[in-house]
Amino acid sequence: MPLADTHVHLLAGLDDGPASMSEAVAMCRFLVAEGAGLATALAHQNPDYPENTPERLRAAAVALAAELQRKKVKLAVRPTGEVMLGPDTLADWHAGRLLTVGDTGAYLLVEMPHRDFVDVLPLAAAVAPTRLVIAHAERYTPLLFDPPRAAAWVAAGCLLQVTASALADPWDDDMAGGLREWADAGMIHLIGSDGHGIDRRRPLLAEGYRALRGLAGRAAARRAGEEWGAAVLRGSALPVPMPAVRRSWFARVLGA
Template sequence: MIDIHCHLLPGLDDGPGSMNESLAMARMAVADGIRGAICTPHWHPMIWPNQRDDIAEAVHALRSRLQAEAIPFEIWAGSELSLDADLEAGLADGRLATLNGGSWVLLELPGTFLPQGIEDYLWRFRQSGHELVLAHPERYSYILRDPARLHAWVEMGVAVQITAASLLGRLGPEIATLCRVLLEHRLVHFLATDSHGINSRRPLLQEAFEAAVEIVGSHDAMRLVDMHPQAVITNESLSLEDYAPLSLPNTKRSWFKFW
């Protein structure tokens, strides 16, 4: 398995505070069957102004320590980019990090309000040649209220990453149910840890992978943790010929009660 969303680099954001904690996270991931990760520290211009060169340097330093400690864990550079007015310019002039330096971008939208004009924005983003993966939309309040919105975005070519802890119910039954519904409707492309440390939000995928196998079977579950992450690493588009999204039923009842 390869984790495409984790906060593994020390001291850059709200992830591990020390190199030793980063190494402990890597050991924990290896023991869980994860063989590598794209390190995705937050980028937010005011709070975490992590730029591509800083992240590359931090990846280089951690990679050296992993080798020195003989921890069999590969890492690549990336970033979790917040929606911001400077985002497009930062990508265009290379200040901001894409996933492994390719065309894939991990984008986090606001959790509590739907940004105005977001459909146009996502469309323009796709047209600019970037592959786009949304970080954990199952946690966005407006997707929880109206999952069909996400269906429209996936039809537009946006990929979706859900978080292992969400699927396992650690963020409540409603988010877990939404994860299940999204999986059943082929609206999920990646399952990742979004890990931040060794005590909470840990770098574990195996249990969530097994939960995904129960829902969609082993072939499609492997897409989420292996095939699709590999495509990101090698800078390819996803092969989705046999993975077209299924429409969510139109219901006037609360979708949560409906399921």
């Protein structure tokens, strides 16, 4: 089964991702070489990009898919918005201004506001049965170093997405320890490259997949990198086991 990239910016000119269609196609070729067969074609939905309506993202994804078919690039792409959480998120949801993962209505990809951390539990309850996918979840230290909190989010239906490059080359020992804790508890549900370009922030996926296999085993890596990623992109139901959480690695280091 090919890899599924659940977080990659492929919509040319719509955000800080590829500047042109040719760059987006080059990124898609790169993803195929990485072993991917399915990917989000996403762009940011936040105040910095107010013109990124669901309609605009859908149209850009259709244009990309047509170009990939014309160039015989064997990557299926699904339109997606990366939604920055804010005071208007729920109102935007009810108004239909947010694009779900793959445009299926089943999963909503969300990220934290800049320099802030938000408890997603109220939003998760409000948008159910749509489930939240926490984008690049490893970035959020109040989540990474608090496995019981992460487990509570999982119990509420959230899925934790981890960036492949963070798995392959964690920023520091703290991140490495936190990711090991998540892997031990079964809380790395999805992998994304968070690719933005071909000359910068390439959509590197395979090395992170191999790193997760080393951390959690072949079966867990296959679930996160292949089976569960494909299910989320296609809007399929995804039963996720409850994590086996111990006291946090960070707390143990501090002697707490």
